[in-house]
Amino acid sequence: MMWRIGTILSACLAVGFLMGLGIKFAYESTTFKPYEWKNVPIIANCYGDDFSELQMTRAIHYWTIRGESIGFYEHNPPDSICEAKDMIHGFIVLKKAKWWELDPATLANTRRMTSGFKLVAATITYRPGAQNLDLLNEHELGHAFGYAHIEEKGHIMHPIYGMMGPKFWIP
Ligand SMILES: [Zn+2]
Numbered sequence: 001m002m003w004r005i006g007t008i009l010s011a012c013l014a015v016g017f018l019m020g021l022g023i024k025f026a027y028e029s030t031t032f033k034p035y036e037w038k039n040v041p042i043i044a045n046c047y048g049d050d051f052s053e054l055q056m057t058r059a060i061h062y063w064t065i066r067g068e069s070i071g072f073y074e075h076n077p078p079d080s081i082c083e084a085k086d087m088i089h090g091f092i093v094l095k096k097a098k099w100w101e102l103d104p105a106t107l108a109n110t111r112r113m114t115s116g117f118k119l120v121a122a123t124i125t126y127r128p129g130a131q132n133l134d135l136l137n138e139h140e141l142g143h144a145f146g147y148a149h150i151e152e153k154g155h156i157m158h159p160i161y162g163m164m165g166p167k168f169w170i171p
Contacts, residue, residue, distance in 0.1 A: 028148070029148075031148065032147060032148055032150060032157075032170060032171055033145075033146050033147050033148070033170075034117065034146060034148065035112065035114055035117060035118065035119045035146035036117075036118060036119065036146055037118065037119045037120075037145070037146070038115065038118035038119060038120050039090055040069045040070060040071045041070055041071065041090055041091060041092050041119075041122070041144075042070065042071040042072055042073075042074065042090060042091050042092070043056070043060065043070055043072075043073045043074065043091070043092045043093075043094070044074045044077040044081050044082070044091055044092070044093050044094065045073070045074065045075050045076070045077065045094045046077060046081065046082035046093050046094055046095050046096075047094045047095060047096045047126060047131055048096060050131070050132075051075075051094065051131050051132070052131075052132045053075050055131075055132050055137055056073060056075075056094070056137055057073065058137075058138075059137035059138045059141050060073055060141070062138045062141070062156075063138070063141055063142070063145055066168060068145045070092075071090075081093065082095075087111070087113050087121035087122070087123055088121055089120050089121050090120070090121070091121060091122075092121075092122045092123075092124065092141070092144045093121075093122070093123045093124070094123075094124050094126070094131075095123060095124065095125045095126070096125075096126060096128055096131070097109075097125045097126060097127050097128065101125055102125065102127050106127065107126070107127050107130040107133065107136060107161055108124060108125060108126045108127060108130055108131075108136060108139075108140050109124070109125050110122060110123070110124045110125075110140050110143035110144050111123045111124075111125070112143070112144065112146070119144075119145075119146055122143075122144040124140045124141070124143075124144060126140075133161070135156065135164055135165070135166060136161070138156050138166075139156055139157065139161075139164060142156055142157050143157075150171055151163075152171065153165070154166075154167045155167055155168065155169070156168045
């Protein structure tokens with residue numbers, strides 16, 4: 001009898017866990033901005049010298065005038081940040097993709113780490129050469145600030161680079 005109670009209990013826990021994941025997934029896929037940062041993030045350029053500081057400054061400005069905040073932008077961060085194996089709490093790190101990291105159709109990818117529904121870390125990985133494309137940093141930084149995709153032509157968060165534009169509105 002004991003083992004049956006144990007089995008039923010663990011089955012309930014598993015179902016509860018899956019429901020939790022399902023709710024989180026539904027929330028992420030239906031909410032335009034599912035996440036906010038827990039603390040104001042610092043942006044660190046670990047891509048290298050061929051990342052245009054001007055392009056990044058412009059992308060940061062794009063979001064700060066729309067209400068997002070960053071601590072500061074570090075164009076030449078120390079190795080301790082750029083060579084860290086894990087994502088670093090409080091940082092948005094910009095990185096150059098290794099050849100196996102992005103599929104051929106992807107210009108850049110943003111990975112986010114959350115704690116509950118708060119963002120604690122993000123990494124933006126760029127295909128080599130894509131880092132200075134017009135509006136790409138604005139788009140990826142949008143993900144890093146918690147925004148999802150929206151298929152509206154001309155919107156900065158359109159998932160297709162050719163359909164993206166400089167506009168932003170909350171749908
Ligand atoms: Zn995107």
